Amino acid sequence: MIMELDLQSDVPIYTQLMEQIIEGIASGDLSPGEALPSVRSLAADIGINLHTVNKAYALLKQEGYIQIHRKKGVVVAPRDELPPVTEAYKAKLNVQLRPLAAEAICRGLSQGELxxxxxxxxxxxQTKNNTGSD
Amino acid sequence: MIMELDLQSDVPIYTQLMEQIIEGIASGDLSPGEALPSVRSLAADIGINLHTVNKAYALLKQEGYIQIHRKKGVVVAPRDELPPVTEAYKAKLNVQLRPLAAEAICRGLSQGELxxxxxxxxxxxQTKNNTGSD
Amino acid sequence: MIMELDLQSDVPIYTQLMEQIIEGIASGDLSPGEALPSVRSLAADIGINLHTVNKAYALLKQEGYIQIHRKKGVVVAPRDELPPVTEAYKAKLNVQLRPLAAEAICRGLSQGELxxxxxxxxxxxQTKNNTGSD
Amino acid sequence: MIMELDLQSDVPIYTQLMEQIIEGIASGDLSPGEALPSVRSLAADIGINLHTVNKAYALLKQEGYIQIHRKKGVVVAPRDELPPVTEAYKAKLNVQLRPLAAEAICRGLSQGELxxxxxxxxxxxQTKNNTGSD
DNA sequence: GTGGTCTAGACCACA
DNA sequence: GTGGTCTAGACCACG
Structure with missing residues (x-):
């Protein structure tokens, strides 16, 4: 799996890492139960510190996306254990979307366009289309 | 206009300030051309640091939401000068929405629900417009 | 507040720190809303690395015991926002108690004694009695 | 006897193994004097490393729950040689229970509920005793 | 070799 | 000065 990180971005590296992995799961690039690279090897691969990878993994584990298996190492959570659509999630999503919607309205972006x-x-x-032909 | 700030949030105060003002403009609570409180008075009102308000105003000005006149003070930009839907904006919005969409897919939130x-x-x-003159 | 840490213990320092703070809240030694020492000062006080304190604080925040207030720094959560007795908590507690109960039974410790x-x-x-006269 | 291991748990496998065996003794599932599977066969049965089973057995022996004879192999200690309620044990139990009690108090779990x-x-x-001879 | 923990020292955003 | 992030290097428990 290819990790696209922008070390100059103001988005923390561990956050980008989390987003990439979540998108990997969403796209099917990473299958439930599949093993992820070890903290060390991933860190070496993308040229960052292992603690940064560790933090991303720890947060993903906490949210339920991955599990630390004592034999298999780090694995994607099985499908039925992936985090569900809870009320807390919907509330969080609303909070995240609200300022985006407000800005869209200000600029005159129609709901349809959004x-x-x-x-x-x-x-x-979902189609793993990473190049975007727009 | 009422500012709702969450000092526990991990969103910086100046960002929350910006979001509140943008939402105020979107809802019509703040009309184009309308005057905003001075940095000093707003800071005193909501009990935060001058620098924080200053930073929020500076960024809002930079994005085109407000204007700062020597005499009239801080005013909401006239309708025809509010930031438009540029390609850069759409790209930025896409980048912001992408991780949210990925998480939604992972959790099984349907596109319709979103x-x-x-x-x-x-x-x-848009219906929050209270036109409150308080 | 006095922190009693055993650097030789196999219990991680950040865990001991968490336990001490939770006990402080339970005993009333730390009041809801009260400010805790900053990461740096606490680390300096007890002679450990600030990252260790940071981890303890981060976990306590995640569990809802403390909050990071942008003005007041680190504070104990207000009483009505402290973590409640959820089913998840009771399940966790059961898992923690089970092996202790099993060992107690093996050794012949009566339920009454426990x-x-x-x-x-x-x-x-609850009486802040830290010396235990037993 | 069925071993329930959770490879995702943060509790080491050897500890889980110990806990299962102790609970087996407590429930009567394992009788004093009864033979336990050899390190090899148990490891093979539950699909884990030899060292792991070895460590669990060694610790159980050290604590007095099992005995290792050259000829009879591994057996549960006779009833009168099982570890008793010593002061050291009570002290250890207190240390283990203390943070649990503190958390319970914080969350408002009454002593009665606990x-x-x-x-x-x-x-x-104690009622899990299936006396299963399988 | 794996993840978990701890240390040390650095930079930055925030208020 | 605060917390947040990142790096670098080290030791240990686990399997």
Missing amino acids: AEMIDRLYRDI | AEMIDRLYRDI | AEMIDRLYRDI | AEMIDRLYRDI
Whole structure:
């Protein structure tokens, strides 16, 4: 799996790492139960410190996306143990979307255009289409 | 206008300030051309540091939401000067939405449900217009 | 507040730190809303690395015992926001108690004796009695 | 005897092994004097490393729960040689229970509820005696 | 070799 | 000065 990190971004590296892995799971690039690279090897691969990878893994574990298996190492959680759509999640998502919606309204982006963007993102992610022909 | 700040949040205060003002403009609570409180008075009102308000105003100005006149003070930008839907904006929005979409897919939130959430947010924000002169 | 750490113990320092703070809250030694020492100062006080303190604080925050307030720094969560008795908590507690109960049965410790130990612990903690006259 | 191991748990496998065996003794599932599987066969049965089983057995022997004879192999200690309720044990138990009690107090779990949980655990463990000869 | 823990020292965003 | 992030290097428990 290819990790696209922007070390210059103001988004913390461990967050980018988390996002990449979550997107990997969403796209099917990473299958439930599949093993992930060890903290050390991934850190070496992408040229960052192992603690940074460790933090990403720890947070993903806490959220339920991955598990630390004592024999298999780090693995993607099985499908039925992936985090579900809880009320807490929907509340969090609302909080995240709200400022985006407000800005969209200010700029005059129609709801339809926004819906279309999301539509494209859903298809983009689910078809592993990483190049985006837009 | 009421500012709702969460000092426990991991979102910086100046960002929350920006979001509140943008949402105020989106909801019509703040009209184009309307005057905003001075840095000093706003900071005193909500009990935060001058620098924090300053930073929020500076960024809002930079993005085109507000204007700072020597005489009139801080005012909301006139309608035709509010930031438009540029390609850069759409790209930024895509980058912001992508991880949210990926997580939604992982958790099994359908595209329809997500669209509905956004629909509700649009209505929620746009009908919050209290025109309150307090 | 006095921190009693055993650097030789196999219990991680950050765990001991968490336990001490939780006991401090339980005993009333730390009041809801009260400010805790900063990561740096606490680390310096007890002669450990600031990252270790940081980890303890981060976990306590995650569990809801403390909050990171942007103005006041680290504070004990207000009483009504302290973690409640959830089913998840009871399940966790059961898992923790089970092996202790099994060992107690093996050794022939009666249920009454165990109940009495807990009774004494409750009183001990709630009366800030840190010396234990047993 | 069935071993329930959780490879995702943060509890080391050898510890889980110990706990299972101790609970087996407590429930009567394993009788004093009864033979336990050899290190080799147990390791093979539950699919873990030899060293892991070895470590569990060594610690159990050290604590007095099992005995290792050259000829008879591994057997559960006779009833009168099982570890008794020593002061050291009570002290250790106190140390283990203390943080649990502190957390319970913080969350508002009453002493009665805690006592009831322990009561249920005692009965749960002691009635699990299936005397299964498989 | 794995993850977990701890240390040390550094930079930055925030208020 | 605060917490947050990242790096570097080390030791240990586990399997």
